[in-house]
Amino acid sequence: MDTQPTSHSLFEVYLRLRPANTVSTSGDRFLDVDVPEPGESAPKHITLNPPADRRRAIEKFAFTQVFEEDATQLDVFHCTGVAGLVEGVLAPYGDGTDALLATLGVTGSGKTHTMLGTRSQRGLTQMSLDLIYRSLGHRVLDPSTYPNLEQSISASDPSEANILPATAYLESVYGTDPTISFLRGSGNGRSTPPQNESSTPRRFRPSTLPQNPDISHLTIPFDASAEYAIVISMYEVYNDRIFDLLSSPVKSAATKEYRRRPLLFKPTELSPDRKVVAGLRKVVCGSLDQALMVLEAGLQERRVAGTESNTQSSRSHGFFVVEVKKRFSLGGQHTGWYGGAGWAGNSLTIVDLAGSERARDAKTVGQTLAEAGKINESLMYLGQCLQMQVAGGKEKPNLGLIRRCKLTELLFTNSFPTGNNQQQHRNPQKGIMIVTADPHGDFNATSQILRYSALAKEVTVPRQPPSFPPPNSFSNSLPPIGSPNHQYLSFQQTLESAALEISRLQEDLTYLRHALDSERSLREQAEAHLLSMEDKMVELEQAIREDCAEEFEKRLELEVNRWKTIVDGERERGEEFWRGKWGVFERMVEADGDVDMDMDVDSPKKPENTTLVETRTVEDREARRQLEILADENERLQRENESLKQALAACIDPAKSPSRRSPSRSRRKKAQLNYAEDDDGFFQELKRDQGDMAMDGFGEGNGVSGSHGSPTKKKRIRRLGAKKWGQGLDDDDPF
């Protein structure tokens, strides 16, 4: 079997077997490590022996290297070539290479153990960090001694990240009290109450971190002409969405629940033809301790929920990214790569994938079942991508396949050369995949993962029929062609191949059934959720309607009261106004027809409130109309009076008449003068006519003719009723 990676290799694939323990060991060992072939320093092949099942055949898989149960963390670190990956990231001689280190396996097979270690043993992540800081030494800039370091990094960071120094971040997470001890595993990450970062620590500060395995003897070269900054970010893919592990959840205004905002994997302004996770929080770490503390904080945030398969099972795909940024100092000017300003560099991405599992075996329900569905789906796509690597190295990458889910997109998008110009050019990343397997664990799940992750597969060796001695070698030779044995064996091999295919199809069928079950249950949950949401919406709508109606009633009442007050005020003012009018009217009538006993004949009393009459408003019209009627009436009476007087004058001596009338004219003149200031012509006319009438009546009625000689002298005016008018003429008229 050829295990050499092809030109488009996504990964070198290593297999690590975990030691058996009493909890996980569920059955017989089904996996054997083949003895290294001549010239090989380490085993590369394994043989999968299915449990006693006639339909299944033995399969053989090849990997870059196989680590057996007794392999230590240090063995894995050295033999997988993590140091080489880190060297590519530090880029001592050129533009460097991004690196990806990932684990894949059934749940409980040892992925987290390998990558992140335990309380006593460091994992590949911690050892890689140690190697980076140890190798770079004092060339790593510390933000506490380089003010504005994070701002300068931020200016050239393509991921629109929120960059802050480690001290600030760690204080927000752990607080300032270093004596609080670390209690890892006290919560499962979901129940962690998110708190105000600025005031209260959210996590327990680790008091001690594992120091073993020790790699202090190891250093790698770096670029001595550059200065470095190390920036750490962490995120997870949960239910096919990306969440920042270094940012705390935000309280939703609508639901009052703490939620994390999903992030996008997209090209940005500074990275137009390369996708990055945009909007992450990134922490600049000046020392290894700071970096390890940030890692611990992110790990605690990561979603972990217990299942029966593994009580500390990872329910998400965790990404830990170490960006080694560098810039050159030339004559006090800082430059990045290719003479560009700012920082540039490479990153080491460490991925702890969630474990695949069978829903029935893990007895997952509800949300956890949904998670399992998503995890299995993403791992299925990952398997297909890995198969693509095995199938055709020279063919173009199938980007459609890679983009089917977030996990494969994140893992493989940068595995191929991109960028047409020098500025954007980046080397394709180098990847190492460590497949973990429990030789005593779940045969079906393990064999499935091995099938799609192995660099090569060989024709399986038949186990049946028992009448034939079981083949003991992978390169089993056939008897001479044409011999009965040959025919029988080739027929037998065809049957076995068919049996193998049937068995594989059955496994696929089983897997698809599980996937279908899980999807069906997801759909049911979603439908139930939809129904409950609809109910909630109806309730909410009802509540909103009631609130609105109540508010409307209140406002309506307020408005009604306001208008009532206005109307009352208006009514009072109107009444007052009409009272005034009426008074004026009464006085007018009085002055017009009735006799005011105190009235000065020479200077008739000016009616009160004449100014009100002068106001020609709409409200005055009625009064004015009535006044006009009265004036007309008055005129008519005057005319009658005049005709009567003329009739009388015709009966008496015309020579006396002028002398009797002259005082009247004089008084009329005076009366006109008295009202000269009155700007209402109509009113003046009315008064004049009234004066005439009064004077005429007086002159004709009382027979006094010489009174006009004294203007101050008051004359008593006697009221003449209609009846007395004739008598007056008879009794008093001197004519």
Ligand SMILES: Nc1ncnc2c1ncn2[C@@H]1O[C@H](COP(=O)(O)OP(=O)(O)OP(=O)(O)O)[C@@H](O)[C@H]1O
């Ligand atoms: N090589 C090993 N040596 C010793 N113990 C191991 C090894 N591999 C795994 N274990 C132990 O097995 C248990 C499960 O391992 P781990 O949590 O790493 O599994 P996992 O694959 O990450 O599971 P999941 O996908 O559910 O997170 C842990 O207690 C771990 O310490």
